[in-house]
Amino acid sequence: MQPSTLTIHEIFEKERRYLVPLFQRSYVWTREDQWEPLWEDIERQARSCLVAVKEETQPATSHFLGAIVLNVARVFGRGLARSEVIDGQQRLTTLQIFLAALRDFAEAADDFVADDVRRLTFNPVRDRKSEELLKVWPTNADRDVFRAVMTAGAPEKVLAAFGAGLDGTNVALPKIAEAYCYFHDVISDFVESGENGGEAADEAVSKDAATRADKLYAIVHALKTTLQVVVIELEERDDPQVIFETLNARGQPLLPSDLVRNTVFLDASGRGKNIDSLYINYWHHFDEMRVNERDSRGEDRFWHLVERQGRLTRPRIDLFIFHDLTVRTERDLNIGRLFREFRDWYSRSGISTEDYLASLKSRSDHFANLLVPLGRDRVSTFARRLRSLDTSTVYPILLLLMELSPRRLAPEARDRIIVDLESYLVRRFVCQLTTKNYNRFFLSLLRRLKRANEEGDDMAEVARSELLKPTEQTVVWPSDSAFRAAWLNNPIYVRSRADRSAMVLQALNDELRTSKSESIVLPEQLTVEHLLPREWETHYPLPHGLPLNQEETEEQRRWRLLNTVGNLTLITGPLNASISNGPFKEKAREIAKLSDLRINATFREHERAQWDEHDILQRGEDLLETAKTIWPRPSSVL
Numbered sequence: 001m002q003p004s005t006l007t008i009h010e011i012f013e014k015e016r017r018y019l020v021p022l023f024q025r026s027y028v029w030t031r032e033d034q035w036e037p038l039w040e041d042i043e044r045q046a047r048s049c050l051v052a053v054k055e056e057t058q059p060a061t062s063h064f065l066g067a068i069v070l071n072v073a074r075v076f077g078r079g080l081a082r083s084e085v086i087d088g089q090q091r092l093t094t095l096q097i098f099l100a101a102l103r104d105f106a107e108a109a110d111d112f113v114a115d116d117v118r119r120l121t122f123n124p125v126r127d128r129k130s131e132e133l134l135k136v137w138p139t140n141a142d143r144d145v146f147r148a149v150m151t152a153g154a155p156e157k158v159l160a161a162f163g164a165g166l167d168g169t170n171v172a173l174p175k176i177a178e179a180y181c182y183f184h185d186v187i188s189d190f191v192e193s194g195e196n197g198g199e200a201a202d203e204a205v206s207k208d209a210a211t212r213a214d215k216l217y218a219i220v221h222a223l224k225t226t227l228q229v230v231v232i233e234l235e236e237r238d239d240p241q242v243i244f245e246t247l248n249a250r251g252q253p254l255l256p257s258d259l260v261r262n263t264v265f266l267d268a269s270g271r272g273k274n275i276d277s278l279y280i281n282y283w284h285h286f287d288e289m290r291v292n293e294r295d296s297r298g299e300d301r302f303w304h305l306v307e308r309q310g311r312l313t314r315p316r317i318d319l320f321i322f323h324d325l326t327v328r329t330e331r332d333l334n335i336g337r338l339f340r341e342f343r344d345w346y347s348r349s350g351i352s353t354e355d356y357l358a359s360l361k362s363r364s365d366h367f368a369n370l371l372v373p374l375g376r377d378r379v380s381t382f383a384r385r386l387r388s389l390d391t392s393t394v395y396p397i398l399l400l401l402m403e404l405s406p407r408r409l410a411p412e413a414r415d416r417i418i419v420d421l422e423s424y425l426v427r428r429f430v431c432q433l434t435t436k437n438y439n440r441f442f443l444s445l446l447r448r449l450k451r452a453n454e455e456g457d458d459m460a461e462v463a464r465s466e467l468l469k470p471t472e473q474t475v476v477w478p479s480d481s482a483f484r485a486a487w488l489n490n491p492i493y494v495r496s497r498a499d500r501s502a503m504v505l506q507a508l509n510d511e512l513r514t515s516k517s518e519s520i521v522l523p524e525q526l527t528v529e530h531l532l533p534r535e536w537e538t539h540y541p542l543p544h545g546l547p548l549n550q551e552e553t554e555e556q557r558r559w560r561l562l563n564t565v566g567n568l569t570l571i572t573g574p575l576n577a578s579i580s581n582g583p584f585k586e587k588a589r590e591i592a593k594l595s596d597l598r599i600n601a602t603f604r605e606h607e608r609a610q611w612d613e614h615d616i617l618q619r620g621e622d623l624l625e626t627a628k629t630i631w632p633r634p635s636s637v638l
Contacts (some may be wrong), residue, residue, distance in 0.1 A: 003232045012120040012549040020089040022279050026141040027175050029090050031182055039186050044224035050210055063180050066091050080123055080132050089300035097135045101183035106216055113220045131225040141287035145174045155184045172294035174631045191215045249563040256338035268353040286317055308424035312523040322366045326343040327395040330447045332439055366402040378415040382422050388503035389425055393438040397446050413460040423631035427478040431486040437474045477633055488620045491563030498528050505570045508623055511630050512598035526570045532611050534580040538571050543612045561613055566620025573593055584611040
């Protein structure tokens, strides 16, 4: 390695392109963690230079902004000199965004430093549309946004480019655009403020206030003299991947998927593969697949949105790689060590780069359907219900089943496995049985199904046999009698997870539809309504004559049955708000008049004047028969 210390001005004054390999991660720096500290460093040095210029002395000690690791690339013909950025792409990109903001502010102020700063952001090329125009060329996912920001020319044009108002509040901006607006604002505050240079400068310039031009020049002077970066250029014998991993043990943490991507593509590059082609064919969709809205971080890429699955809260791409690797290794993996787990497997697997990337892309389509199920097939239905159950440990099994061809696993056999898995999970949920052993249990089932696939066994029969085998409470598939007792007596409604009881009720409603029923698309936000309300004291007297559990009072029995299936239904939010805690006769009349759901059909058949525990238990029994149809438990294998 050949290290050298260069100022920011020296790095960018050269006619050179700094290329971020297209398989590296996108821009992730944020205001609080990186932009503000960077600006504090720049401002401090600018104030020091402001004093030095006034006093005609040397600026204070230089300030180190970090390190950049470059792999100098060969250039043929008339192309500009270029270097691949092995480490430091976030820093280089941010510095270019800062320089663009400084350039545009100086140009608007008609200041002479604008020409100097412009040379730090653009290479002298004839074609202004050429990618060689820009000094830094970021990873593929950021290129369109970066070019738009670097060439816009003013904050209002940047905001307009991304559909934001002048205050930037109408829409969440991409991080690169947000960074530009932040730096333009702080540069403006610094230059336009009445301050001269902070406490250190007060005495020196108190009689001669610094002008706007002085302050702009002070920023540029700091870039030329005191703000420095260590630039490390690799030699032929240096391993870029080892250096990349070592250096990124600090600073903004890399996602496991970032390290996986770098490992795979650097390995492909070392084998002489066309990584541009591999990226476009197999990885591009991970960076470019978009959703219609941005999250609070300004992120709109499908695979980079954060998802919660049980105890895991990670970007979707990390969760996918985690579940994919579980299918491949058949091991209980630690997501906190995901990259090391991947690296160990990848180094031993002997799989070719293209085979791995092709299988990853194919499997990612299935995982996307599990995250956002759109179809009406049995897998999509199960996926929607799984999101409410919040049980992701079964995902590796689903990924295996979904990728098998119909010739190997007939759709009917796959659907039987799905029904059995859903029955197992829903019955255990209703029976309030533990989920803590699901990791090991479903991993064992995954291994068994993979062996069955390899050996040509009946996978539906194997799955059912494995689900029926356990007898201990930690993993048992509840029998009809256990399911009935829990269905009638266990509360399934919890205010913090109302979606779980809503899932059960919607499944009942779907099953109650017949070929004679109209096809109705249900609203997204149906709410759970307690037929006997939680505030029952005024209109719902306690009944007598029903059996009580041991040491249970009539009031305790009421609170116990209040949240059971027999007392719950689905209605719209507005209807829920209007009927709330009123007398049952009025509530039932409104439900019958306004609800088209099959689960509420009983209220249209005859008018009810009251509702108590007798009705709750009877309705629970009636719905139980439908529940056993949706979630059956066979007494033996196929």
